[in-house]
Amino acid sequence: MDFSRNQIYIAVGAGVLLVLIFFGYLAWLNNQGPVLSKSEERDTLTGIPTSISLNPLRDHSSEKAAAVFIRAMRDGKCREQLSEWEHDYRRKYA
Secondary structure (H helix, E strand, C coil): CCCCHHHHHHHHHHHHHHHHHHHHHHHHHHCCCCEEEECCCECCCCCCECCEEECCCCCCHHHHHHHHHHHHHHCCCHHHHHHCCCCCCCCCCC
16 A cells, blocks of 8 residues: 555654644643642541542652551551651740
């Protein structure tokens, strides 16, 4: 099957357009916050939205630190984890 030059140009142009749209979407995601959207419905007890959409390009460092802490608590290392917390009741935090 032979393709004409116009058909090849159209196919290449469509491919380039799709790649540009994809990279534009990635640039848009990179400039967004960690939460992309929240549902209007809220839990009646806590008031937290029932579903949220998280940005896949968000910074995961706080989630990784929390996972290490929770894993240590689950494994029975509660005293070691909580001893690292500093409690200075004379200091004003807010």
